[in-house]
Amino acid sequence: MASRHKHSKRIEGLEKNVWVAFTSVAADPSIVNLGQGFPDIPPPSYVKEALAKAASVDRMNQYTRGFGHPSLVKALSQVYGKVYGHQIDPLKEVLVTVGGYGSLFSTMQGLVDEGDEVIIIEPFFDCYVPMVQMAGAKPVLTPLRLKSTGKKNTTSADWVLDPDELASKFNSKTKAIIINTPNNPIGKIFTKDELQIIADLCIKHDTLCFSDEVYEWLIYKGHQHIKIATLPGMWDRTITIGSAGKTFSVTGWKLGWSVGPEHLIKHLQTVMQNTLYTCPTPLQEAVAQGLVRDYELMGRPECYFSSLAEELQGKRDRMAAILQEVGMSPIIPEGGYFMIVDVTTLNEDLSHMTDDDDAYDYKFVKWMIKEKKLAAIPVTAFCGEASKKQFEKYIRLCFIKQDSTLDAAETILKNWNKV
Amino acid sequence: MHQYTRAFGHPSLVTILAKFFGRIVEHEINPFEDILVTVGAYQALFCTFQALVDEGDEVIIIEPFFDCYKPMVKMAGGKAVYVPLRPRVGGGKVLSSGDWVLSAEELACKFTPNTKAIVINTPNNPLGKVYKKEELQMIADLCIKHDVVCISDEVYEWLTYDGAKHLKIASLPGMWERTITIGSAGKTFSATGWKVGWAIGSGHILKHLKTIHQNSVYHCATAAQEAVAQGFEREYEQFGTPESYFQQLPETLHHKRKKLASCLEGVGLQPIMPEGGYFMIADISSVNVDLNDSSAQDEPRDYRFVKWLIKEKGLATIPVSAFYSPEHSKDFENYIRFCFVKEDETLNAAEDILRKWSTGK
Numbered sequence: 001m002a003s004r005h006k007h008s009k010r011i012e013g014l015e016k017n018v019w020v021a022f023t024s025v026a027a028d029p030s031i032v033n034l035g036q037g038f039p040d041i042p043p044p045s046y047v048k049e050a051l052a053k054a055a056s057v058d059r060m061n062q063y064t065r066g067f068g069h070p071s072l073v074k075a076l077s078q079v080y081g082k083v084y085g086h087q088i089d090p091l092k093e094v095l096v097t098v099g100g101y102g103s104l105f106s107t108m109q110g111l112v113d114e115g116d117e118v119i120i121i122e123p124f125f126d127c128y129v130p131m132v133q134m135a136g137a138k139p140v141l142t143p144l145r146l147k148s149t150g151k152k153n154t155t156s157a158d159w160v161l162d163p164d165e166l167a168s169k170f171n172s173k174t175k176a177i178i179i180n181t182p183n184n185p186i187g188k189i190f191t192k193d194e195l196q197i198i199a200d201l202c203i204k205h206d207t208l209c210f211s212d213e214v215y216e217w218l219i220y221k222g223h224q225h226i227k228i229a230t231l232p233g234m235w236d237r238t239i240t241i242g243s244a245g246k247t248f249s250v251t252g253w254k255l256g257w258s259v260g261p262e263h264l265i266k267h268l269q270t271v272m273q274n275t276l277y278t279c280p281t282p283l284q285e286a287v288a289q290g291l292v293r294d295y296e297l298m299g300r301p302e303c304y305f306s307s308l309a310e311e312l313q314g315k316r317d318r319m320a321a322i323l324q325e326v327g328m329s330p331i332i333p334e335g336g337y338f339m340i341v342d343v344t345t346l347n348e349d350l351s352h353m354t355d356d357d358d359a360y361d362y363k364f365v366k367w368m369i370k371e372k373k374l375a376a377i378p379v380t381a382f383c384g385e386a387s388k389k390q391f392e393k394y395i396r397l398c399f400i401k402q403d404s405t406l407d408a409a410e411t412i413l414k415n416w417n418k419v
Numbered sequence: 420m421h422q423y424t425r426a427f428g429h430p431s432l433v434t435i436l437a438k439f440f441g442r443i444v445e446h447e448i449n450p451f452e453d454i455l456v457t458v459g460a461y462q463a464l465f466c467t468f469q470a471l472v473d474e475g476d477e478v479i480i481i482e483p484f485f486d487c488y489k490p491m492v493k494m495a496g497g498k499a500v501y502v503p504l505r506p507r508v509g510g511g512k513v514l515s516s517g518d519w520v521l522s523a524e525e526l527a528c529k530f531t532p533n534t535k536a537i538v539i540n541t542p543n544n545p546l547g548k549v550y551k552k553e554e555l556q557m558i559a560d561l562c563i564k565h566d567v568v569c570i571s572d573e574v575y576e577w578l579t580y581d582g583a584k585h586l587k588i589a590s591l592p593g594m595w596e597r598t599i600t601i602g603s604a605g606k607t608f609s610a611t612g613w614k615v616g617w618a619i620g621s622g623h624i625l626k627h628l629k630t631i632h633q634n635s636v637y638h639c640a641t642a643a644q645e646a647v648a649q650g651f652e653r654e655y656e657q658f659g660t661p662e663s664y665f666q667q668l669p670e671t672l673h674h675k676r677k678k679l680a681s682c683l684e685g686v687g688l689q690p691i692m693p694e695g696g697y698f699m700i701a702d703i704s705s706v707n708v709d710l711n712d713s714s715a716q717d718e719p720r721d722y723r724f725v726k727w728l729i730k731e732k733g734l735a736t737i738p739v740s741a742f743y744s745p746e747h748s749k750d751f752e753n754y755i756r757f758c759f760v761k762e763d764e765t766l767n768a769a770e771d772i773l774r775k776w777s778t779g780k
Contacts, residue, residue, distance in 0.1 A: 007627035008473045008495065015630050019637075020426060038422040048421065051642065061610040098458055098636040105635045130634045250421040252641030274490045276462040280640055281612030 014130045018381035022365070026375035032408045034397040035365075035375035037184070037338060038251040041311075041402050044304055046293055047248045050286035060282045067269050068096030068257070069284035075291035076242075080259055082298060084230055092262040095269055096279050100214040100243035100256040101127060103268075106275070107210050107239050107258060108135045110267035116175035121161065123382035123391060125184045125212065141384040142169050144188065146331075153324075155332040156188035163197050170201050176208040177201075179228065182215040185340050185382055185396040187333020189223050192231075199231045208264070209234065214243035214256070215336040217305040220313045223334045229260070236261050239268070244287045249308065249400070253283050312337055312400060319399040322410045337400040340379055344393045346416065359392040368395075374412045420642050427629050428456030428617070429644035435651040439658075440602075440619060444590040452622035455629055456639050460574045460603040460616035463628075465491055466635075467570050467599050467618060470627035472497040476535035481521065483742035483751070485544045485572065501744040502529050503751075504548065515692045516548040517583075523557055530561055536568040537561075542575040542585065545700055545742050545756040547693020549583040559591045568624065569594065574603035574616070575696040577665040580673050583694035589620070596621045599628070604647040609668065609760070613643045672697060675759045675766055682770045683757070686777040697760035700739050704753040720752040728755070734772050 019036060026033045033040075054060045064070070073090035081088045088094065097103040104127060112118060114136035120128050122143040132139045144159040151158075170177075179198060181190040190198075202209050211228050219225045229238040239260040245251035258268050290304075297303035301310070316333065323330040323341050330341040343364055350363045358366070361378035369375050379394040380387075399406070424430070428450075437450035448454065457463040464487065472478060474496035480488050482503040492499045504519040539558060541550040550558075562569050569588055576585045589598040599620040605611035618628055650664075657663040679699055680690045689702035703724050710727045721738035728734050739754035759766065 007470055007630070010473075011470060011627060011630040011634070014634055015626070017633050020633060023423075024425075036423065040422075043421050060612060062612045063605075064612060099638070101637045102635070127634065127637070134634055252420065252422045252424060252638070254636070254638055254640045274487065274494055275465045275635070276458040276614070277487075278612075278614065279458070280614045280643055283640055283643070 010134050010136070014134060017130075018126055018377065022369075022375065022377060025369055031369060031373045031375050032405060032412060033375045034399070034401065034405075034409055035377045037398045037400070039249040039337075039400040040405055041249060041400060043249045044290070047250060047286060047290040050289035051282060054282035054285035054289075060285055062281065063278055064281040064284065066273055066278045067091070068094055068279070069281060069288065071288040072096055072284040072291070075288045075295065076257055076259070079291055079295050079298070080242075082295070084227065084235075086235075088259060089262065093259060093265055095258045095265055095272060096284060097256050097258060097268075097272065098276065098279055099245055099254040100212065100241050102254070102276075102279075103239075103241040103256045103258040104128070104131055104210070104212065106268040106271040107241070108132060108137075109275075110271040111208060111239075111264065112137045112175050115173065117171065117173040118175055119166075119169050119177040119207075121177075121179060121183075122384060122387050123183075123185055123379055124178070125180055126381050128178050129384070137175065138173075139384070140169050140174070141387065142166055143383070143387050143390065144183075144186065145390075152329075153332060154329065156183070156186045156334045157191075159186050159188050159331070161194065161197070166197065167201060170205045170207065172205075174205055174207050176210050178210045178212065180212040181228075182213075182218060182225070182333070182335030184215065184336055185338045185377070185379055186331060187336045187338055187340075189219065189225060189334040190228075192226050195226055195228045195231060199228060199234050202237060203233045207237070209238040211238055211240045213240055214246045216242060217247060218309050218312055218337055219335045220309065220316065220333070225335065236263075239264055244283075244290075248287065248290050248304065253287070255279060255283055255287055315399045315401070315406065318406060319397060319409075322406070322413055323397075326413045326416055331394075338396050338398055340394040340396050342393050343395055359388050361392045361395055365395055372412050372416070374409060420645055422641065423638050424641040424644065426633055426638050427451070428454055428639070429641060429648065432456055432615075432644045432648035432651070435648050435655065436617060436619070439651055439655050440600075442658075444587050444595070446590065446595055448619060449622060453619060453625055455618045455625055455632055456644060457616045457618060457632065458636060458639055459605060459614040460572065460601045461487060461614075462632075462636070463599075463601045463616045463618040464488070464570070464572065466628040466631040467601070468492055468495045468497070469631045469635075471568055471624070472535055475533065477531060477533040478535060479526075479529050479537040479567075480744075481537070481539055482744060482747055483543070483545055483739060484538070485540055486742060488538050489744070497535065498533075499744065500529050500531075500534070501747060502526050503743070503747050504543075504546065516543070516546045516694050517551075519546055519548055519691070521554065521557070526557070527561060530565045530567065534565055534567050536570050538570045538572065539588065540572040541588075542573075542578060542693070542695025544575065544696055545698045545737070545739055546691065547696040547698055547700075549579055549585055549694040550588075552586055555586055555588045555591060559588060559594050562597060563593045567597070569598040571598055571600045573600055574606045576602065577607060578669050578672060578697055579695040580669060580676060581694065585695065596623070599624060604643075604650070608647065608650050608664070613647065615639065615643050615647045672760060675761070675763075678766055678770070679757060679759045682773045686773050688755075688773075691754075697758060699757045699759060700754045701757065702753055703755055719748060721755055725755055732772050732776060734769060 073094045077088040077090035108131045112135040116137040118132045244255040359380040365378045376395040433450040433454045437448040441448040468491045472495035476497045478492045507518045604615035683690045725738045737756040740748040
């Protein structure tokens, strides 16, 4: 084959992807899939109806405004105007993208350059690192660490940053820091104090902040989601990312958004106009309708943003109980729809799996899918090489699943030691 | 249908695309290796350039070109090398897009050791040219000789008129393994707002586009892909019959194309009949109007004419020099582009405007 058909340098080393590796395996219907983060509970009916209605209008099947369908950016500016407590310009301070993923990409491509450094907190949603690399920049990783509490049950709040360690990662090359709150996979919700530490460093070093808040509505009792962009001095240097897929349980709609100051958003818009130009119209119209409906109900229990969190709290607690019953210690998440659990307490000897140098959690998940027909995601997919030893004892379980799925998982776990 | 599907393309969609296009190129297409579904053909182009073009690579672009090729090549760090289609000299009036041709020598000299790819668009936007077999063969010969990748933007593939036949360069000998062919559900099914497109090509090149895709958007919307798959299932059965949308759409557009052309002739605008696509360009050089815009003397004539046409006549078009490189745009300032995939009401309104204009109103 012709040697000049090789790929561009920017994708060197970026071919592997944990989702590509695990999703097809877990798609086998006989496997109980708590792996990839998508709901198997139905989306709200009014959102599905809005899509059917939109598609029946001819005009809604043609191109819409590139940076975001007018009714959608208007609805977003209303919802977030309320949340942020200040007016958000729908045309200049909002960009609609292909999922939260597309917002992350537009942000990296629009604002990160060759030679820049970008700080990423571990464990991190896996795409941050290859996206930083594709922009020609260097990922600088800094881990959350489990502080010893002496308590029996650990929560995601027990995973913290060391402020000095974090500060040491900032230098003159640091372009941005990426934060994800609530965090995937741990479920941590950064407190105001924690966000303030990060904000102080951003201001001191004149660094940007990319805040991935796709799980912003999935907050469990006793906790509060805080937007770092609302801290003093932060609006002007923060891009905040949201997701229709996570907001309305429609991951397959692939719509997300970036909210931020005009002087930053305009660069994301430039990327958008040179990559895919516009997002699908009927889907945007339907999300707009959903947001308008829930905007009216914000703060009330009937609002989907609240009712979904309540529904998931029950599932979270159930998942934790199932794991505890079989002797495992899950880390109870404060938000999001994932839970990580230390599997070394199960004492599975996987030394027979010597054919690759996968970390323990990868071996465990592969073995578990094959032998136990239960799928999860290995947590070292979310960390760098240096932190593998710290994270390889954990696997990530997704609990936004209907009761029958959780029942099936419970059965498998209860029968774990039976041959 | 509301949750994530397979990242590189919804299974039912890639399966039917492989079947559908495999039949056309007469080459087996592996649905999981040789196809990537993207957010419109636009994103397929983006993935292609990002996956294959490096800093310093040259990419040949045939003019007039769909405007996004230029910034996409630039964003990938590549250098665009332009070669224009020119109206054939001698032998009477140039009345058809088929009369716009490449000079074999001019094209050949654009290939250098740095040439990574050439971009062709057939049927062409804005001109409507449908490349003939000999023309594609000439390009193919050069691709093979210089070991260059061919990026073939064929979004208007179903829209050809008067017996012009759309040919896929990937079906020529030696070309499957070096061609990325790009298509669009938006143009195929008149649903541009669905933003579903695809890149089809040999797996060893396609895999690089997949890497870009998985690190940029990762998935495309499931429901839109499922609907497009159903559309193609139906068309697979109806292909070649009068019930096929791929036959009905060009028939409908054929009338619109004819109607627009005669309206334009009526006001002294010389249309270049497109063999394909849904755009028509018209020569404005014989139109003698006072553009009344002394402040914009530096702007190209077609830009000034388009603004005048919008302001004075309430008719919107696009200046064709926008589809040319800076080095050649001066030669093509006398054309404006009309889109005729419009309902009769719109075309009638345009006709009224043009008729009034021709009678001096």
